[in-house]
Amino acid sequence: xxxxxxxxxxxxxxxxxxxxxxxxxxxxxxxxxxxxxxxxxxxxxxxxxxxxxxxxxxxxxxxxxxxxxxxxxxxxxxxxxxxxxxxxxxxxxxxxxxxxxxxxxxxxxxxxxxxxxxxxxxxxxxxxxxxxxxxxxxxxxxxxxxxxxxxxxxxxxxxxxxxxxxxxxxxxxxxxxxxxxxxxxxxxxxxxxxxxxxxxxxxxxxxxxxxxxxxxxxxxxxxxxxxxxxxxxxxxxxxxxxxxxxxxxxxxxxxxxxxxxxxxxxxxxxxxxxxxxxxxxxxxxxxxxxxxxxxxxxxxxxxxxxxxxxxxxxxxxxxxxxxxxxxxxxxxxxxxxxxxxxxxxxxxxxxxxxxxxxxxxxxxxxxxxxxxxxxxxxxxxxxxxxxxxxxxxxxxxxxxxxxxxxxxxxxxxxxxxxxxxxxxxxxxxxxxxxxxxxxxxxxxxxxxxxxxxxxxxxxxxxxxxxxxxxxxxxxxxxxxxxxxxxxxxxxxxxxxxxxxxxxxxxxxxxxxxxxx
Ligand code: XMP
Numbered sequence: 001x002x003x004x005x006x007x008x009x010x011x012x013x014x015x016x017x018x019x020x021x022x023x024x025x026x027x028x029x030x031x032x033x034x035x036x037x038x039x040x041x042x043x044x045x046x047x048x049x050x051x052x053x054x055x056x057x058x059x060x061x062x063x064x065x066x067x068x069x070x071x072x073x074x075x076x077x078x079x080x081x082x083x084x085x086x087x088x089x090x091x092x093x094x095x096x097x098x099x100x101x102x103x104x105x106x107x108x109x110x111x112x113x114x115x116x117x118x119x120x121x122x123x124x125x126x127x128x129x130x131x132x133x134x135x136x137x138x139x140x141x142x143x144x145x146x147x148x149x150x151x152x153x154x155x156x157x158x159x160x161x162x163x164x165x166x167x168x169x170x171x172x173x174x175x176x177x178x179x180x181x182x183x184x185x186x187x188x189x190x191x192x193x194x195x196x197x198x199x200x201x202x203x204x205x206x207x208x209x210x211x212x213x214x215x216x217x218x219x220x221x222x223x224x225x226x227x228x229x230x231x232x233x234x235x236x237x238x239x240x241x242x243x244x245x246x247x248x249x250x251x252x253x254x255x256x257x258x259x260x261x262x263x264x265x266x267x268x269x270x271x272x273x274x275x276x277x278x279x280x281x282x283x284x285x286x287x288x289x290x291x292x293x294x295x296x297x298x299x300x301x302x303x304x305x306x307x308x309x310x311x312x313x314x315x316x317x318x319x320x321x322x323x324x325x326x327x328x329x330x331x332x333x334x335x336x337x338x339x340x341x342x343x344x345x346x347x348x349x350x351x352x353x354x355x356x357x358x359x360x361x362x363x364x365x366x367x368x369x370x371x372x373x374x375x376x377x378x379x380x381x382x383x384x385x386x387x388x389x390x391x392x393x394x395x396x397x398x399x400x401x402x403x404x405x406x407x408x409x410x411x412x413x414x415x416x417x418x419x420x421x422x423x424x425x426x427x428x429x430x431x432x433x434x435x436x437x438x439x440x441x442x443x444x445x446x447x448x449x450x451x452x453x454x455x456x457x458x459x460x461x462x463x464x465x466x467x468x469x470x471x472x473x474x475x476x477x478x479x480x481x482x483x484x485x486x487x488x489x490x491x492x493x494x495x496x497x498x499x500x501x502x503x504x505x506x507x508x509x510x511x512x513x514x515x516x
Contacts, residue, residue, distance in 0.1 A: 002026040002183070003043040005033075006334075007051025007061050007079050013331060015049055015077070015168045015179075017370055022180045023191035027368070028334050035064040045073040045187035048080025050166055054130050055082045056094050063087055068160060073187035075179075076162035078128060084162045088136035090150070095133075097147050099126035102171055105143050105151055112142040112154055114161055114181050118174040124151075124165035125172045132164060154186075161186055195376040199231065202365045206235035210323055215363055216311060217325035218304060219244040219262070219270075220395060221254050224327030224366060226262055226387050227378040231365045232325050233268045234381065239318075240325070241269050243307045245300055248276025248411065249397030252419040261384050271311065275303045283399065283406045287444070289516035292406070296396040324360035328367045329374065331470075391436040392471065400516040404443035414441040416495045417461045421487050425465075428483045435474060437465040440515045441498075449499030451492075458499035461491060466513055474508040 002019050004026055006012035012028050019026035029038060031051075038046065046067065053060035065087055068074060076084035082092045103126040107115045132150040135141050143152035143163070151164040161182055167175030183189045210232075217229045219242045232240050246255050255272070263270050282295050312321055366374050378388035394400060398418070402410050418439040425437060440462040449456040463484070468474035488501040504511070 001041060001043050002045045002047060002187075002189070003038055003041060004028045004047045004049055005031050005038070005063075005080070007031050007049050007083075008053070009049065009051045009079075011051075011077070011166060011168060012049040013334060013370075015047055016330075017372075018168045018176060018179055019047070019183065020193065020370070020373065021176065022183055023193045024183050024189050025193040031061040031063070035067045035070075038067070039070050039072065043072055044189050045075065045183065047182075048074065048076040048083060048162075050078030050080065050127070053079060054094065055079070055086050055092055056130065068158070071159075073159035073182070074161070075182045075186070077168070078164060078166055081162035081164050082128070082130055082132060084160065085132045085136060085150075085153070088139075088160075090132060090136040090139070090153075091134040092130050092132050094130050096129075097131040098129050099131075099145065099147050101126065103145050103147075103165070105145055105165065107143045107152075109140065109142045112140070112152075113156055113185050114152060114154060114163070114178050115142055115174075116181060116185075118177055123171065123173045124163075124167070124175070125169045126165050128164060156186075159186055195373060195380050198369070198373070198377055199234075199380050202231050203235040206232055206363060206365055209361075209363060210236050210239070212239070213319040213323065214239045214241070214321040215323035215325055216240070216308060216321055217242045219258055221250065221258050221390075222327070222393060223371075223378060223388060223390050224329060224374060225325075226258075226327075226383060227374050227381065228325050228327040228364070228366050229268060230262075230266045230378065230381045230383055232363060233266050238269050241271055241311050241321075243304060243311075244270060244272045245303050245307070246272060246274050246276060247279040247296065247300065247303075247397060247399075248408075249279065249296070249399040249406075251393070251398065251422075252415045257386060261386060265383050265387075266381070271307055273303055273307050275299070278303070279399075280406070280408060285405050287403075287405045289400060292399050292516065293396050296399055300395075322361055323363045325363045325365075327374075328362075328364045330366075330368050330370055333367050389431070391431070391434075393436070394514055400514055401438055401440045402443050403440060403445075403515055410441060410443050413459070413495055413497055414439065414461070417441070417491045417498060420490045420494060421463060424483060424487045424490065425479075428480070430477075430479065430483065433467065434465050434477045434479075435468040435471065436513070437463060437477075438514055439463060440504075447500050451499065456499045458497050460500040460502055461495075461498050462502050462504050462515070463487065464504040464513065464515070466508070468508075468513070471513060474513055476503075476505045476507060 004012050004016045016026040085092050105122050105124045107120050131148045135150050135153040139153040139155045141150050145151050154161050167178045219225050229242050244258050282299050375388050421439050442460045465477040466474040467477045
């Protein structure tokens with residue numbers, strides 16, 4: 001394991017991902033963790049991330065000198081670099097020598113461990129107020145900028161390295177190479193972490209955890225629950241039952257995809273519950289978004305509990321159903337503050353969240369993985385692209401894409417319009433460029449139109465194509481006009497009650513991705 005010590009900015013997750021891209025396993029730990037505890041994890045190397053503080057601020061995170069004396073290779077970046085410099089006796093000045101954004105780095109020793117084979121002058125991403133003016137004793141200065149005399153230092157004997165900039169961001173043109181040089185040359189690590197190892201390890205871990213007992217898993221149709229279920233199924237076979245609740249708010253073809261494609265690829269034991277009547281009845285006349293979400297969440301829990309009771313009743317003599325499989329991912333684990341310990345189920349992330357009083361132990365085979373790694377594991381397990389490359393879709397489904405009350409007729413309309421938009425986006429090869437494209441029916445709005453010889457009075461639908469990296473922020477996608485034109489023509493021709501197609505050109509913030 002390579003430990004990434006998080007000094008409080010968003011950079012730690014990105015660094016951990018970059019390390020894994022270099023095929024070395026990494027984990028994030030908070031900077032508040034005592035050094036002895038970090039070392040007890042027996043890391044192959046430690047990376048110190050950047051952070052928002054200045055080393056001169058009172059209360060700024062510190063590090064024990066021990067960390068640098070344990071013989072473990074260390075690489076400091078930005079704040080981590082300055083901390084290293086200060087702790088080891090170098091000089092960091094608070095002289096107003098700021099640098100933000102793209103900066104030219106002069107590499108003064110091309111033969112260095114970090115910079116070998118990279119250009120003498122390269123573009124890097126800087127973001128700092130303080131600057132290192134003298135490296136600690138025993139360190140060679142290997143790069144500088146116009147503003148900062150010491151922008152990188154290296155000590156091969158002690159295997160300690162640092163750079164003032166952010167090698168993990170894309171704008172640092174040789175950043176990945178430099179990180180790999182640290183891992184492979186500096187720390188002597190062999191890159192061997194792959195998704196097929198993950199699959200083997202997880203299968204062994206699941207078998208050890210579940211033993212000969214049984215587990216259930218709620219399938220949402222999304223990537224995470226599908227991959228988690230496929231892994232558990234590989235491990236324990238028919239002792240896993242998946243439950244798929246069809247709430248009637250799914251998109252066209254989605255239920256079939258779970259029933260046919262997923263079962264086809266995995267052979268999983270699946271219980272499909274058609275609960276659309278029940279959800280529609282509960283949603284009758286409700287147009288407030290929060291209300292809708294609550295109702296859908298509540299009904300989901302009831303249906304799931306009923307299904308669980310049925311599974312037990314169907315085979316009462318089998319081992320008890322003691323485990324619940326969840327597709328929790330690493331970013332959720334990091335954000336909820338812990339690598340280990342009790343799981344924290346985000347209610348947002350499943351349909352309303354599963355009931356808290358369910359008496360289950362959780363099986364979370366993806367809790368150390370990033371989204372792109374989950375997709376790779378899915379591929380490794382032989383899941384079809386339609387499932388593995390699927391764009392995000394909210395748990396409450398089309399229920400929160402109808403502005404106004406939800407009815408069967410409105411759902412049918414929206415399902416058609418949505419299917420057309422998806423078909424055209426796929427045909428234009430845009431699926432990987434956009435994050436997702438909600439199609440929203442403004443059910444309570446009507447506008448006048450003309451079709452053939454007649455006047456129409458129909459509903460508008462909104463296209464909401466967005467690009468994003470993590471859904472926290474998003475920008476509206478600049479789709480080609482001809483694609484927009486085809487979608488608009490087809491929807492207004494093929495979906496009778498829709499006479500207008502409009503484009504949402506709002507970023508997030510201030511808009512959210514969904515309309516409700
Ligand atoms: P917003 O609308 O908050 O959406 O910008 C951010 C991302 O989350 C998805 N989303 C949900 N996913 N259950 C989910 O599993 C939900 O209740 C839910 N609401 C929004 C949304 O599609 C987008 O990808």
